[in-house]
Amino acid sequence: MPKRQAEDEKAAGPLKGGERPDAMDVDDKDNDMGEFEDEFEDEFSEEEIIEAGVDGRPDTEREAEEMEVDSAAPETFIVGRTKLEPGQTLVPDASTYRMLHHLSTPWPCLSFDIIRDGLGDNRSVYPVTMYTVAGTQADSARANDNSIMVMKFSGLSKMQGGGDDSDSDTESSDDDDEDDDPILEHKSIPLTSTTNRIRAHQTPSQDSSKPPITLVATMTESSNVLIHDITPHLTSFDTPGTVITPQQNKPVCTIRAHKVEGYGIDWSPLHPAGKLLTGDCEGIIYMTTRTDGGGFVTDTRPFVGHQGSVEEIQWSPSEASVFASASTDGTVRVWDIRSKARKPAITMKISDVDVNVMSWSRLTTHLLASGDDAGVWSVWDLRQWKPGAAGAAGAASSVGKPTPIASFNFHKEQITSVEWHPTDDSIVAVSAGDNTVTLWDLSVELDDEESKDTGGVQDVPPQLLFVHYQNLAKEVHWHPQIPGVLVATGEEFSVFRTISV
Incomplete structure (x- = not known):
C-alpha cells in the first residue's frame, strides 16, 4: 500500500567530524609527565560494570533511541481513515511494485483505452512497450487545444529489485534498462471539444498481410460521436519518416443522433466488423453498425427506458445480441437488440444513487460488477435477475x-x-474519487479467528489486495497482453504492476 512520509525541512544534517588533533610533542628520554593515574580506578566492582556499545553508550540507552527513530519511519496510509498532518505527503512504497512509471500529457486525459498490438501475448520481458489512445480535457477557455492522443509508451522498465527470482529467466538481463526513463511518443488528432469517453475496436483488414484496422469512437462534450481510423497513426511509430496527412486526421464517421452529450459507449467484441452503442445524458441509446463497404449506419430507433443519464454501456461477452446499461436512475438494465420494442428485457434497481460504471466478466459471463456515486462497488450474479411483466x-x-x-x-x-x-x-481493479486505484481478490475469505489477526485495522476488507495513489483517478484498465500490468489515468498516467498480482 502507499505510505505517507513526513517532510521535515528542519531536520538536522549529519554531524561533521572534527579535525584530528596534532600529535603531542613528547620527548621519551625526558618525560616529566610521570606515571598516568586512573582517577576512576576501582570505582565500580567487576559485577557492576555496564557494557557499552560501539558508540560508547550503554546498550539500553542506544536501543531506546533507535526505537524512537523507527517510530518516525513512514507508516501505512489507510484510505478514508488516516489523515495527513500538515507537511505530510503520500509516497509509494517502492518495495510493493514490480513496475511503476508516471507519464504526463499536455492536458489531462480522463478517458483512454489500451490497443492490442502485435508484440505477443503473455509477455513478461522488460522493458515493456504498449500502445494506448486517449482524449484530452483541456481548459474550457481553450477548447480548441483538445485532441485525441494516439500514444506509444516504451522503456517501461522493471523496478530495481522488483519481483522475485522466478521472473529472472523471462526478464531482460540488461540491468541498465532499469535506470532508463520511460518514453512517451504521440500523434495528435485535433478536436474542438472535450472527450467524455473513448473506446477502441480492431477489425480484420481485407488484406491478411496487413495489421488489423483500429477504429476509435469518441463521445465528446459537443454531443457528437466521432469515429476515427487510427491505423496509420499507430503504424507511424515504427515506420520512421511517416507523415500523417490532414485527411487521415478526419473522422471516418460523425454520429449526430444524440441531442446532448453522453458517457456510455462500447464496441461489441462479438461483431468483428464493428457494432457500436452510445448512450447520452437524456437516457437515450443508439446503435451504429459498420457496413460491408466500410461505412457506418446509425439505427434511427433508439433504445428507451432509463429515467436518467446513461453512464455506462457494456456488450455481453458471450451473447452477440445482448448488452447492459447503467444509469443515474440507480438501475442496471439488460437489453436485447432483436427486440422491436427497443425496451429493456430486465431492469434492476441496484442503488439509491447514480450507478457510474460497470464491468462484465469475460471469463464468468454471469458476473457483473458495478460502482456507484456513494463509493460502493458490488458484484452481481445475473442468473438471479429474472425478467417479469414489469421489467418488460x-x-x-x-x-x-x-x-x-x-x-x-x-x-x-x-x-x-x-x-x-x-x-x-x-x-x-477499481478507481475512485478519493484519488486511489484499489485491487481486490474476491477469492479471499477470513474466518472469525483469522480476522482477529488483521492488526486491529477496522473496516478494511480482507479482499483488499493493494491501494495505489492516483491523483484525480478516473479510469483504470488491465493490459490484455501483459499479465498483471495496469494503466490508470487522472492528472497523469500511471503504468504499474504490483508484487501481489
Whole structure:
C-alpha cells in the first residue's frame, strides 16, 4: 500500500567530524609527565560494570533511541481513515511494485483505452512497450487545444529489485534498462471539444498481410460521436519518416443522433466488423453498425427506458445480441437488440444513487460488477435477475433491490472505474474519487479467528489486495497482453504492476 512520509525541512544534517588533533610533542628520554593515574580506578566492582556499545553508550540507552527513530519511519496510509498532518505527503512504497512509471500529457486525459498490438501475448520481458489512445480535457477557455492522443509508451522498465527470482529467466538481463526513463511518443488528432469517453475496436483488414484496422469512437462534450481510423497513426511509430496527412486526421464517421452529450459507449467484441452503442445524458441509446463497404449506419430507433443519464454501456461477452446499461436512475438494465420494442428485457434497481460504471466478466459471463456515486462497488450474479411483466415494460422487475454476491463500501468517494482481470475472474481493479486505484481478490475469505489477526485495522476488507495513489483517478484498465500490468489515468498516467498480482 502507499505510505505517507513526513517532510521535515528542519531536520538536522549529519554531524561533521572534527579535525584530528596534532600529535603531542613528547620527548621519551625526558618525560616529566610521570606515571598516568586512573582517577576512576576501582570505582565500580567487576559485577557492576555496564557494557557499552560501539558508540560508547550503554546498550539500553542506544536501543531506546533507535526505537524512537523507527517510530518516525513512514507508516501505512489507510484510505478514508488516516489523515495527513500538515507537511505530510503520500509516497509509494517502492518495495510493493514490480513496475511503476508516471507519464504526463499536455492536458489531462480522463478517458483512454489500451490497443492490442502485435508484440505477443503473455509477455513478461522488460522493458515493456504498449500502445494506448486517449482524449484530452483541456481548459474550457481553450477548447480548441483538445485532441485525441494516439500514444506509444516504451522503456517501461522493471523496478530495481522488483519481483522475485522466478521472473529472472523471462526478464531482460540488461540491468541498465532499469535506470532508463520511460518514453512517451504521440500523434495528435485535433478536436474542438472535450472527450467524455473513448473506446477502441480492431477489425480484420481485407488484406491478411496487413495489421488489423483500429477504429476509435469518441463521445465528446459537443454531443457528437466521432469515429476515427487510427491505423496509420499507430503504424507511424515504427515506420520512421511517416507523415500523417490532414485527411487521415478526419473522422471516418460523425454520429449526430444524440441531442446532448453522453458517457456510455462500447464496441461489441462479438461483431468483428464493428457494432457500436452510445448512450447520452437524456437516457437515450443508439446503435451504429459498420457496413460491408466500410461505412457506418446509425439505427434511427433508439433504445428507451432509463429515467436518467446513461453512464455506462457494456456488450455481453458471450451473447452477440445482448448488452447492459447503467444509469443515474440507480438501475442496471439488460437489453436485447432483436427486440422491436427497443425496451429493456430486465431492469434492476441496484442503488439509491447514480450507478457510474460497470464491468462484465469475460471469463464468468454471469458476473457483473458495478460502482456507484456513494463509493460502493458490488458484484452481481445475473442468473438471479429474472425478467417479469414489469421489467418488460421498462419498470423494475422485482420488489426492492436484488442482493449482490459481494459488496464493498471501502471507498468514501464515487467509483469512477471498475474492471475485471482479463484472465482471473476473482481479481478486480477499481478507481475512485478519493484519488486511489484499489485491487481486490474476491477469492479471499477470513474466518472469525483469522480476522482477529488483521492488526486491529477496522473496516478494511480482507479482499483488499493493494491501494495505489492516483491523483484525480478516473479510469483504470488491465493490459490484455501483459499479465498483471495496469494503466490508470487522472492528472497523469500511471503504468504499474504490483508484487501481489
